[in-house]
Amino acid sequence: MVARHKMSTIRFSKIRVLETGYNNAALNMAIDEALIENIGDAPILRIYGWQPAAVSIGYFQSIREEVDLEKCSKIGVDVVRRLTGGGAVLHEIELTYSFITKQYPQNIMESYRWICETIVISIKRLGFDASFVPLNDIVVKGKKVSGSAQTRRKGVLLQHGTLLLGVDVDKMFCVLKVPSEKFKDKIIKDVKERVTSLAGTTFEEMASSLKTSFATKFDAKLLADTMSTEEINHANWLAERKYNSGEWNRRR
């Protein structure tokens, strides 16, 4: 049975920190799933990037409807389906985080707030006036700089999300399809008005601030760690068999 927690009561003695560097899309999603499957008592804060650039689509999205696969292939952009819902994202100039834990608020809205407010603090520390907009966005001066998504499996919560360090909306719409070609220009203009980045912030600065915020919020010691052999093997297997497969990526 999963224990029920109020947000304020959850503390961790330590948080395992995994900085897994830059990986391709299939391996990035496979690592998240492998960590869910192999998690111990301590929650995990994972920090990572994408190489090459990649489009991830939400669990419920149709890859054919959302992504220009031919264009992605031509310009070397990976494509992968996430374990989590939400929309299609172009991952390029950003820091991506995952927080994986067995203790969390059971209420979904509360659990998003619980993690996103920690992210907000880390952005504020860098001098940006950030705030949380439910369900899953973080904005600076009304413009989105971060989006997150969650899944819960076997009593484990995974929330992963992006922190935009740069944004190229034109490239985004070069690889993402729009619901209506007729209104494509307007859609791009709207996104340019609604999305911004934490420009001037480096990956390392963002990572450092994120770690400090999680340690402070949960009164936890940070344990810098690497993935175990078992976790690496599991992730490689999932990358090859699941996240690189048409069966998974073209499921809808």
Next chain:
Amino acid sequence: MKRAHNVYKSQKLIRIMLEYDETENTINWITIAGDFFLYPEEALETLEAGLIGTKLEKETLKQEIDNCLKNSEVYGFDSTSLTEAILGCKT
């Protein structure tokens, strides 16, 4: 047997792919896709399976959607908007 699709903007974008029996006015097959959130995720497959055989009528559809999603949490649409999205395939 007729195939149809619809893109419907609720709080999130819903894409419906539908195959239905024109004589009986019932759903033969349906796929619901979009950028919404649904917990647990498997509930969408339960919903799609549950809608097979359902009459393409507003109240019946809404009732079946509510029934299938009663143990789930959805962010991005509700039974009213999903009903409209499905019925929109026919127009």
